[in-house]
Amino acid sequence: MKNLRNIPKIYVGTYWMYNSGSLFGKWFVLSDYADAEELYKDCYEYHRNEFLPELMFQDWECIPGFLISKCSLHEDTFRYFETVSEMDDQRAEAFELYCSNIISWPANGNDLDETLEGFNEAYQGYYGGAMKDPKTEFAYQYIEDIGLLERVPQMLERYFDYEAFGRDMFLGDYSEYDGHIFLDM
Known part of the structure; x- marks a missing residue:
């Protein structure tokens, strides 16, 4: 411990x-x-x-x-x-959240190995940094990672609504618990 x-x-x-x-x-x-x-x-x-x-x-x-x-x-x-x-403390906290709030382990009948495998696929990381809104912070990171705005002129890029995009991402594809982001599976 x-x-x-x-x-x-x-x-x-x-x-x-x-x-x-x-x-x-x-x-x-x-x-x-x-x-x-x-x-x-x-x-x-x-x-x-x-x-x-x-x-x-x-x-x-x-x-x-x-x-x-x-x-x-x-x-x-x-x-x-x-x-x-x-695990580091953040990941351990996320795993506990995943077990209790997302999949209801061990009541769901899965074994621990299956649960850990599902967690590793679903967990996207902790986004509780300076932005104070994990969904918007995740949206910024997601957009950067996939290069969504790479070909958009910089002058137009500043009009992109990251907050609305982040909010929409959590209408069905992702879940957020205390700053931890999970892919809904």
Whole structure:
């Protein structure tokens, strides 16, 4: 995990303790474990004073909601964090947005590899720079990349409405989330 402030962790108690009026539990840092099996083993060991403890995830930090609930951790959670640890912070943020807002992974049934492949095809980049409008900023970059106005005289080029062009691009071909641009597929 690159950023020490953003380490995924879970506060694990049990339903029995909770129903008895106690929040007794412990924070478990996911990066201390190789996989979910190892994490669960340690959780059960910590709560060994109960007969067949039913684990309850009472709180968590830096874990996307699509990977966790009060009683379970998605099987690909560790692979997800391994995948995003290889990305820079902006790309990792975009991947989380893609999973949660665009394709509803893992609820959509795709595996993580398919999801990552789709993300790599759809993600166009982060456009939250000086312009303050990601759609217009993307329009400028897009027009430059494809050379749309290369043969237009410079005198006429300044009349081109980049803002309107950018707005139209997002009527069906692209989506924007917090400055991250995705190709609609």
